[in-house]
Amino acid sequence: GQQVMQIPQYQHVQEGEDFTTYCNSSTTLSNIQWYKQRPGGHPVFLIQLVKSGEVKKQKRLTFQFGEAKKNSSLHITATQTTDVGTYFCAGPPGAQKLVFGQGTRLTINP
Amino acid sequence: EAQVTQNPRYLITVTGKKLTVTCSQNMNHEYMSWYRQDPGLGLRQIYYSMNVEVTDKGDVPEGYKVSRKEKRNFPLILESPSPNQTSLYFCASSLFNTGELFFGEGSRLTVL
Numbered sequence: 001g002q003q004v005m006q007i008p009q010y011q012h013v014q015e016g017e018d019f020t021t022y023c024n025s026s027t028t029l030s031n032i033q034w035y036k037q038r039p040g041g042h043p044v045f046l047i048q049l050v051k052s053g054e055v056k057k058q059k060r061l062t063f064q065f066g067e068a069k070k071n072s073s074l075h076i077t078a079t080q081t082t083d084v085g086t087y088f089c090a091g092p093p094g095a096q097k098l099v100f101g102q103g104t105r106l107t108i109n110p
Numbered sequence: 111e112a113q114v115t116q117n118p119r120y121l122i123t124v125t126g127k128k129l130t131v132t133c134s135q136n137m138n139h140e141y142m143s144w145y146r147q148d149p150g151l152g153l154r155q156i157y158y159s160m161n162v163e164v165t166d167k168g169d170v171p172e173g174y175k176v177s178r179k180e181k182r183n184f185p186l187i188l189e190s191p192s193p194n195q196t197s198l199y200f201c202a203s204s205l206f207n208t209g210e211l212f213f214g215e216g217s218r219l220t221v222l
Contacts, residue, residue: 009150033210042200042213043153088153092208097143097168102152 004029004091006101014109019076021104023089032065032072033098035088043088046074076106084108112137116201116214123191124222131186131217133201141204142184143168143211144176146197153200159184160207191221 005024013019023032031050035043047056049065049072056063060083062075072091076083086105090098114135123129135142143158145168155168159178173195175187184203188195198218202211 006152031208035211042216043202043211044213045210048210090211096166097155097158097207098211099155100145100153102150 004089004093004099004101006089006104008104009102010105010107012107012109013079015081016078019079019083019106021074021087021089021106023072023074023091023101025070025091025093027093028069029091029093030069031091032069033090034063034072034074035090035100036085037088037103038085041085079106079108081108081110112212114201114203114212114214116199116217118217119215120218122220122222125192126190129188129191129219131188131199131201131219133184133186133214134182135184135201135203135212136182137203137205137212138181139203139205139212140181141207141209142178143202144174144184144186145200145202146170147200147216148197156186156199158207188219191219193221195219196221 033048034046037043053067054065060077064073086103088103089101117132140161144156145153154170156174157176159165165176200216201214204211
């Protein structure tokens with residue numbers, strides 16, 4: 001079926017290092033959304049990208065949507081302990097609903 | 111305050127004892143959905159609803175039922191819970207089916 005794949009599944013970094021998670025779809029997405037789930041918490045919406053090749057920034061976070069609208073990435077510059085959590089991408093491969101990637105769990109060594 | 115409220119937040123039950131997890135949203139959202147989250151498997155959709163009286167199966171609907179009699183409520187029913195339904199459950203809502211999702215705080219269910 002239509003899937004949204006996300007890698008890596010886990011990432012451990014030293015505080016101050018950069019972090020990137022990647023999201024790939026087998027079909028073109030009309031939009032891509034990113035969510036963050038803190039440990040013990042619920043997913044919280046971060047951003048939505050709609051246009052081909054779109055790049056958006058939120059402080060140290062940079063989000064990209066691929067030219068073909070089949071892939072996306074989230075890059076965090078100079079991680080901080082507050083960045084700990086699981087990051088999910090989600091896209092609507094068809095018209096019906098969002099499909100979530102498996103998530104990337106980020107842990108940080110202070 | 112805009113929110114999605116789930117109850118109970120924690121529940122331990124036994125195999126076969128029917129239970130309902132309630133979900134209510136106060137944002138007048140059309141779309142509501144239930145997910146279960148298990149380690150390494152991400153968020154898997156159980157059922158969703160595009161509007162009142164319109165529900166459909168997600169990716170893992172077996173063993174679950176839902177109803178959408180009112181716009182604000184979307185309860186998840188486990189008629190005969192089994193241990194493989196032990197999981198963390200999230201209800202979510204959005205203005206439309208591919209819009210920003212607002213999640214409830216989650217319901218951790220253990221079936222013995």
